[in-house]
Amino acid sequence: MAPHARRFVSQGHLVDSGALTRILNLIVEEGADYEVVSFKLGKTNQDESQLEMEVRSGDAALLEGLAARLVALGCYERKPGEAVFRPAPREGVAPEDFYSTTHHRTEVFVQGRWREVRRQRMDGVVVLEHGEPVCRKLRDLRAGQPVLCGSSSVRLTPPARDRDARLFGFMQSEVSSERSVENAVRRIAEELKSIRTGGGRIVAVAGPVVVHTGGAPALASLVKAGYLQGLLAGNALAVHDVECALYGTSLGVDLSSGRPVDQGHRNHMRAINRIAEAGSLAAAVQQGVLGSGIMYEVIRAGVPYALAGSIRDDGPLPETITDMIRAQEAYERILENASLVLMLGSMLHSIAVGNMLPSWVKAVCVDIAPPVITKLADRGSAQTVGVVTDAGLFLRGLAAVLLGSS
Numbered sequence: 001m002a003p004h005a006r007r008f009v010s011q012g013h014l015v016d017s018g019a020l021t022r023i024l025n026l027i028v029e030e031g032a033d034y035e036v037v038s039f040k041l042g043k044t045n046q047d048e049s050q051l052e053m054e055v056r057s058g059d060a061a062l063l064e065g066l067a068a069r070l071v072a073l074g075c076y077e078r079k080p081g082e083a084v085f086r087p088a089p090r091e092g093v094a095p096e097d098f099y100s101t102t103h104h105r106t107e108v109f110v111q112g113r114w115r116e117v118r119r120q121r122m123d124g125v126v127v128l129e130h131g132e133p134v135c136r137k138l139r140d141l142r143a144g145q146p147v148l149c150g151s152s153s154v155r156l157t158p159p160a161r162d163r164d165a166r167l168f169g170f171m172q173s174e175v176s177s178e179r180s181v182e183n184a185v186r187r188i189a190e191e192l193k194s195i196r197t198g199g200g201r202i203v204a205v206a207g208p209v210v211v212h213t214g215g216a217p218a219l220a221s222l223v224k225a226g227y228l229q230g231l232l233a234g235n236a237l238a239v240h241d242v243e244c245a246l247y248g249t250s251l252g253v254d255l256s257s258g259r260p261v262d263q264g265h266r267n268h269m270r271a272i273n274r275i276a277e278a279g280s281l282a283a284a285v286q287q288g289v290l291g292s293g294i295m296y297e298v299i300r301a302g303v304p305y306a307l308a309g310s311i312r313d314d315g316p317l318p319e320t321i322t323d324m325i326r327a328q329e330a331y332e333r334i335l336e337n338a339s340l341v342l343m344l345g346s347m348l349h350s351i352a353v354g355n356m357l358p359s360w361v362k363a364v365c366v367d368i369a370p371p372v373i374t375k376l377a378d379r380g381s382a383q384t385v386g387v388v389t390d391a392g393l394f395l396r397g398l399a400a401v402l403l404g405s406s
């Protein structure tokens with residue numbers, strides 16, 4: 001008979017989300033055994049199912065490892081012990097058995113009750129600040145700060161697949177270029193409209209391909225109409241947007257004719273030079289040097305933005321943040337309380353943002369390459385929609401639906 005046993009409970013849409021199958025399969029695959037103590041099946045869309053089970057194994061270490069993996073699937077100890085916090089041995093260093101966070105909603109059992117972790121993000125640690133659990137990056141740990149260790153006092157809520165979801169149900173975690181892009185654009189437009197009406201925050205992450213594909217005027221018009229509350233990008237988006245505003249080209253290609261212009265390859269460098277001369281993008285707008293485009297509308301509307309540097313950058317523009325830690329912090333500030341993030345044609349920046357977002361924040365990823373979408377859609381979240389299409393085409397379609405223009 002297996003001598004070691006632990007009781008777990010779990011609740012949510014366990015059956016139709018596939019969670020129950022994953023939980024039970026995991027136990028069997030790991031070579032442990034289980035007994036379902038009770039199972040209450042939710043009957044309506046609102047009702048959640050409730051599971052209580054005993055997991056058994058003759059191997060204590062196996063059971064310990066399995067318990068941590070069950071926690072990641074949304075199971076938690078029926079009678080959790082008080083969470084264990086150990087002091088960080090040094091600045092930026094956690095105790096060896098620190099709990100590494102996921103992007104799912106997380107609670108920790110502290111002083112006899114479950115408390116929600118604030119500032120949830122993946123690949124962080126949980127520290128106690130004024131008695132409350134908070135997510136922090138390893139690098140931000142101070143020596144002696146209490147760091148959560150082990151996972152036996154942790155409860156995760158992986159986002160339930162909402163049986164009622166309209167937008168985020170229609171292509172949940174699916175990637176298909178065959179699906180109608182028009183249909184996707186229409187549904188996303190409805191979602192953006194309702195977020196704007198409800199006072200929510202829409203943040204865009206955009207790569208230079210938005211400009212190369214002729215999507216800049218559409219994105220600029222969405223900013224002007226109040227559809228953007230934050231913009232995250234690299235140096236290139238701003239460089240090519242300014243190039244387009246000043247010279248009508250993107251990487252030297254005339255955007256109206258699609259033909260390369262004579263000496264056009266100089267244009268993005270001329271754009272950087274003009275902004276450097278003005279002092280900044282904001283100064284260029286103020287001085288009347290920059291009078292159209294995405295960055296112009298963003299600055300004019302006072303929309304917060306952050307340009308994160310990369311090793312590929314020319315210039316960079318004065319506002320491009322080349323200290324990566326500062327750039328990550330600037331991104332995180334703009335992403336706080338975001339209702340939906342629109343990711344447009346940047347593998348680097350979209351995936352970086354995907355890693356910063358809690359799993360309950362909606363994200364729409366538009367890219368021509370299915371693998372980029374798959375990587376983002378695979379956030380273990382029903383909240384990510386992927387659209388495999390051209391960024392310019394998507395933005396023109398979106399502006400047409402929302403603003404009646406193209």
Ligand SMILES: NC(=O)c1ccc[n+]([C@@H]2O[C@H](COP(=O)([O-])OP(=O)(O)OC[C@H]3O[C@@H](n4cnc5c(N)ncnc54)[C@H](O)[C@@H]3O)[C@@H](O)[C@H]2O)c1
Pocket residue numbers: 207208209213233234235236237239268308309310312313314315344345346347348349366367368369372389390391392
């Ligand atoms: N001159 C410069 O300073 C310069 C130039 C280029 C890039 N960069 C920097 O390099 C970094 C990475 O650049 P990135 O984000 O462009 O590259 P990336 O490779 O990370 O992403 C480009 C994405 O665009 C997608 N894509 C290509 N064509 C598309 C289309 N028609 N419609 C939709 N998606 C399409 C690709 O599949 C890819 O996922 C950024 O920080 C950027 O600012 C700087």
